[in-house]
Amino acid sequence: MLDLAKAHRSIRSFTSQDIDDSLLNDLLLAGLRSSSSGNMQTWSVIVTRDEARKRWLYEAHREQSMILEAPLVLTFCADVFRMREWLRVNDSKQSFDDLLGFLTGTVDAVIAAQTISLAAESVGLGICYLGTTWWAADEIIEFLQLPKGVFPVTSIVIGHPAEDPLLRDRLPxxxxxxxxxxxxxxxxxxxxxxxxxxxxxxxxxxxxxxxxxxxxxxxxxxxxxxxxxxxxxxxxLHQRISKMLIETLQEQRLWL
Ligand SMILES: Cc1cc2nc3c(=O)[nH]c(=O)nc-3n(C[C@H](O)[C@H](O)[C@H](O)COP(=O)(O)O)c2cc1C
Incomplete structure (x- = not known):
């Protein structure tokens, strides 16, 4: 595990080899096992494998070609919707439609993303995060039909590496x-x-x-x-995206 973590490199070029369902299921199960705040598990992940839908994501993510090459794109979301629905059906007091709920879900979603990333790397797959998830959050919400209370926070592409890059520099x-x-x-x-x-x-x-x-x-x-x-x-650009994020968080009822 130590060697694996210390050897991480982002992979942005992939072969055409697919990832079979049982391996994907194993990776997702590894993510599900991640630590979770209060074990509320206020996160969700959307799996995109369909070529046409990947092309849409490619456009939204500023045409990063790795999205077209990789067989799999995972979009991780903070998700207080499911928790709030559970509270509703049980007639329990409502909560979590606030900044703290969003941040709690965000941390859980990112931890799950990183667990899945390491699990994928452990079986020889390559991953790269997509920071453009924030940049296109408003469009992604519509495209993935995310209900109020769900917000995309990060994405990863996963596939079989077609490159072998050097380790990138880090600060001391x-x-x-x-x-x-x-x-x-x-x-x-x-x-x-x-x-x-x-x-x-x-x-x-x-x-x-x-x-x-x-x-x-x-x-x-x-x-x-x-x-x-x-x-x-x-x-x-930062200011424009920040403004969009605040408005979209309000629209998605995550920042009241
Ligand atoms: C949250 C996050 C978002 C990222 N977004 C992108 C991205 O949109 N495009 C990209 O090519 N790399 C992206 N990366 C990968 C970083 O560029 C990469 O991790 C960094 O340059 C260090 O390189 P390494 O991962 O190979 O060590 C992202 C990484 C993180 C953690």
């Missing part, structure tokens, strides 16, 4: 782990902690010809500048 453990209380880094420590990232990620971005040209044209010379540039996560 010492800057991520704080002993007993939070320790702020000095400017110099911050620069040092990110030095390897600056080199490795810069090399990786520049190895892609189209990205190299875009960076050069825009005069971007550091990874930190790339992150907030128009090519990656510009502030305006």
């Amino acid at each position: 453990l010492e800057v991520m782990v704080h002993q007993e209380q939070y320790r702020r880094l000095s400017d110099e420590e911050l620069r040092q902690a990110h030095a390897q990232r600056e080199i490795k990620a810069w090399e990786r971005y520049n190895a892609i010809e189209s990205t190299r040209k875009k960076l050069a044209k825009a005069g971007i010379t550091r990874v930190s500048d790339y992150y907030t540039s128009e090519f990656k996560y510009p502030k305006a």
Whole structure:
């Protein structure tokens, strides 16, 4: 398990080999066994295998080609709807249609996603998360017909790897782990902690010809500048998506 976790790489290219139903069922059962807040299990997962429906997801997720290549897309949702329905049929007091209910379901959903990811990797499959689930949450809700109380929080593609990428850089453990209380880094420590990232990620971005040209044209010379540039996560995009998320959470009755 330790070796497996320490060898994780996201996989974005897949063979055409399918994943059979019994293996998928095993992966889902592993996810079901995940820890869950109050054991309320306020999460759900939507399985997408149908080619036409995968193509729709591909469009919604900003045309990430791994969605078309992978045989399987799993969309994990915070789901207080089922819990609230159970309370309703039992005439119990209602609750959970609030931010805390949403966050509780979100944490459970992400834990299940990660359990399934590790389980998939343990049998030689590859996975990649789709952060664009937030970006397209309003469209995904409609497409997957999620009732009020259900909200998509993350997705993963799963398939047989057609690539063998190198391990990606990580920040040093010492800057991520704080002993007993939070320790702020000095400017110099911050620069040092990110030095390897600056080199490795810069090399990786520049190895892609189209990205190299875009960076050069825009005069971007550091990874930190790339992150907030128009090519990656510009502030305006973040603000637009944040606004949509707040409105959609209200619409889905998860943020009263
Ligand atoms: C919540 C989350 C969302 C992600 N979204 C995307 C995505 O939309 N597209 C993508 O190519 N990779 C996505 N990734 C994968 C990250 O880019 C990847 O984990 C990171 O670069 C580290 O690389 P590694 O997983 O190979 O170690 C996502 C990862 C996480 C945890």
